[in-house]
Amino acid sequence: MKPAILQKTAQVTVTLLILSMLLPVLAFASSGFKNVSYKNGTVTGTVYSDVYSVSSQVYMYDPSGHQLAVTGVTYSVYDGVYNYSFSASGLSTYSYLNLYGPVGGTPVADSVYQAVYLTTDPVNGGGGYGGGGGGGGWASSDSISVYASGFVSSDQLLNSFNQYDTVTLSLSGDFALIPAKALNSFTSDPKKLLKVTNSNGTYSIPLNVLKLQPLADSVGVSVDDLTLKVSISQASSATANSVTAAAAQLGGTLASSVVDFNIVGLGKDNKTAPLDLGNSYLSRTLPLTKTVNPNQATAVWYNESTQKLSFVPAVFSGQSAEIKRNGSSLYAVIELNKSFNDTHGHWAESNITLLANKLVVDGVTDTTFQPERSITRAEFAALVVRSLGLATTGTSSSFKDVAASDWFAGVVGAAVNAKIIDGYEDGTFRPSASINREELAAMVVRALAYAGAKPDVSSEQQAALLAKFKDASSIVWAQNEIAVAISAGIIDGMTDDTLGARGTATRAQSATMLKRLLTSAKFIN
Template sequence: MKKILTTMLPSLLLALQLASAASASSTVQVQADSSSKQIVIEGTSDANQQVTVFVANPDGGIDYLDQIQADSTGHYQFSYKSRGGYGQYSVSVGGTGTNTPVKTNFLLSDATPTTPSTPTPNDDKPTSSFPPSNSDNVIITREKGSNGIEVAKVSVPAKALADGLSKAKELANGGQPIFKIEVKDAGSVKVELPAASIFDAGKTVPNGIISIQGKYAAYELPVSAIDVSKIAQSLGVGLKDMKLMVRIDPVSDAAITTIQGSASHNSTKLLTSPVEFSLIVEAGGKQQEITSFNSFVSRSLELPTAPNLSLTTGVWFDPDTGDAKFVPTELKTFDGKYQAIIKRKGNSAYGVIEYSKTFGDITGHWAQKDIELMASKLVLKGVTDETFAPENRVTRAEFATLLVRALGLADNPKAAAFSDVNGGDWYAGYIGAAVEAGLVSGFDNHTFHPNENITREQMATMVASAIRVAGVSVDVVGKQDTLLATFKDRGAISGWAASSIAQSVKAGVIQGMADREFMPSDTASRAQAAVMLKRMLQYVNFLNE
């Protein structure tokens, strides 16, 4: 069957005509790294002119499309990471002057592919650490927990936290400051942080991270992820009287039994012991657990062996059923050790599993590899256990559900305040979670139309929202018309969807159909949805390439 997520190379001319095109003296050259798929396109054109680049992948689809202004010497440079397959790519560059673009080609070869079981090396960022070896202010106590596991309790003084974050900012040299607290000789870790210092850090080091390193797990807490001032107001206490208790604990024996039973029933293999990450606010004898954040928070779990990238994923566990649910995960190596970097906006018990899933009706299908990948990650499910129905249309409720799973969000049926969504509907919790996260908004008459097939422009709008929720910005300011001019049916795209479609196209998540058309009102298949989800997760670094 012909793959339909394609736009043909001749459509480049429309985009280049909008920005105009290159002068006779224009040049272009490409540096392409086949292992990392990092592409650099640079050259010369007229000084200060707008330059548009279009890269077509080996299938003829859009691999990259962007526009910048050349500098005063006429030099321009584009840099991006290709998400296409191996083969020959076509590059066309145009600027102001004529309608004749400058063209070249480059090749991505699979002669030295990365082994599927080799995770990406983790960035070794400079950090400041606590406790310092000669500190007299370090307060560490040890006790036995109710399960017999030793608990190390670390109290971080306000000055130590402020100085540590300040030093981390200096070491980062414009990058992300990381203040590391290491306690690697105990099964459970409790770290007390002064709330007032975190509030101050939100002003002085707003992009700072407090990294708590335990024996087999770590917790990276952005100082901006918690509104400590708001919490203090809700508890009726002052910031100076409030402390944050960050905990990393093995889950209880009862929870392990439930999780293991669910894993056995669902044929999933646990690769790590589940770990509970929690954050509790304490003040004046009152406690409040923080279960959700305003941004994605990273945790890492150490893996015993090299993981299979296609079958391994981080998961969060349903506290009632023990069922594993997908959570955005990158698999990396650090100091020779394998790690799963888990990213989610909420606290829970987390672990890493291995799972393999396929369906009898996708053998030989153009999207088979992506369907199997997303099903093995627990994002996709079949219409039955044995069939996927790849060409069936996707409804609005189904696509909202897929995005909620892909972002690791928790159900919230109470937020699904639409007249055509009932609390008992299977999709109510997913739509509520999508509303709460800002993925969907419904129609003007307070309806959602959950069972209608989703259109391509509606899908693009949800995808663009998901990218934003993931904390990634896709800049299309001044480039929207160029991006959309790629499509012959540009005039059929609704005004409300234009920016989202431009963002989704630039991100490489959604491409055109055959014959240079976007077909905004057409519906999408389950196979197309699987491919879009994979591309979106990889674009925001929630899934390995």
């Protein structure tokens, strides 16, 4: 079979696809540039490979990423590898040019690139390097332009992270193809941050949340051959219409476009797998179409299977929303203006109204909330899962009194996976039992821990925090959780000197604790 070449250009995606079908590919196992010169508007040099072909081409770009020339090659000599000479004249004068050579079956991993600097010396830079090279001639910058093809140079990205803590990939298209090997040596450094941005939004990815080895294993390649595909793309018109309809069913309107933020691993035979973020909340900045009231706006993620919208943690500033979540999805911002007849003048009215607009709490009916009614353990588990923006699991077999057909099975499963709830010694969860303030405080504090916002409270601090309450001895098991909740401003005493830990919690108290949880975790304004 005749080898073929896959090239990278700054053309639009259609042009790229046409070129990739027309031009032959060289599956280079060992390749690079050497004896490259750039002077008087002319670039000359040699590209070498252990595969013979005379159909390859060299692509030349200016420092801003504009393509200047594409030139063919001429076979010259075999000296252990095949050498091909090339030359391009009439080029403008820049401080340096970026050269792309032929690439192999794994475009990001096997590409050949080199920067050649303007010089009066006839020979610039001895040897070239391929995608696995150690740095070479790329000019380092904290911002890298990415063409519509999505191609990102491993060496350029590696050089940039060697010099900068934050590196930004500015996309011309909807996605970036990022070589994992360029990031792997930085994944233990909490200061290293990759930003991927285009007109649809911005993805902020701390490198220390990337679990590259498990992802590579799941797609059948080594980390060196793994590619991360980071996408920030507008939803299709059909999907956007579905989101608009779902918002309207809730009494809301859209205040942004519907954008798909996604990260997957690409591996062998085009196999893909989602990146597992665990409980790491990544920030995505979504532009808004208008300035919104943070108390009446909420970020949502759209479940295409159920066609439902769910709350996502988000902070609003000007005409943008910083969305925080540990999963990929379609996101948007909607505006709501909910209220309940029976909360007017209630001490928790503002908290209830806020969380109703955030889609965290529901009314008992469209117009009533019943703030003083008790709340069950299953109901509160559902509210905590919503507050964290978690997807629900299909079933939960952890407890013998939670059946797969129960409405709360999925939220109980999600809460168990997040270590927010546990059951009783007899293996039950008792979903229909009314929750007390001690249990409620414990679940909220565990949610804080999941969100990475739990304050540390020493035994001495715990004793001091509980000492002012004369009924602290009534706490059965959650002394530390209640002390942490007091420290974080999540709970108050029923009076100045009583906690009421064993008292039944109300819907109003639950909403108030959840609002304080979200504020403490910086999940809402």
